[in-house]
Amino acid sequence: MTKPSSELERKSATAARLFDIRRIIAGLFVVYGVIVTIAGISPSDADLKKAEGVHINLWTGLAMLALGLFFLVWMKLRPAQAPAAPEAEPGAEPGSDAG
Secondary structure, three states, X not given: OOOOHHHHHHHHHHXXXXXXXXXXXXXXHHHHHHHHHHHHHOOOHHHHHHXXXXXXXXXXXXXXXXXXXHHHHHHHHOOOXXXXXXXXXXXXXXXXXXX
8 A cells, every 4th residue: 555645755854854964963062062061161270271261161162052053043944855756757657667
């Protein structure tokens, strides 16, 4: 029994969105950004001296969070679409090999 093409198209679009690389990149940047930001909130005196007085972990963590959120917004505004099915040659029968 074959499924209607609209259901297959829906499942294909869902799979394309699920495995969108932007989701993976965003997730990693957000997770690591949170970790680095927490580490940078209260640095030790030795860490500040190494970084010449700059709260480098805090700024790097915030930048990573911003980049992760950028990817999430980009994914929301321009969702991935399933690739279009290849068109058959005119006159060719469905299911037959042309080559």
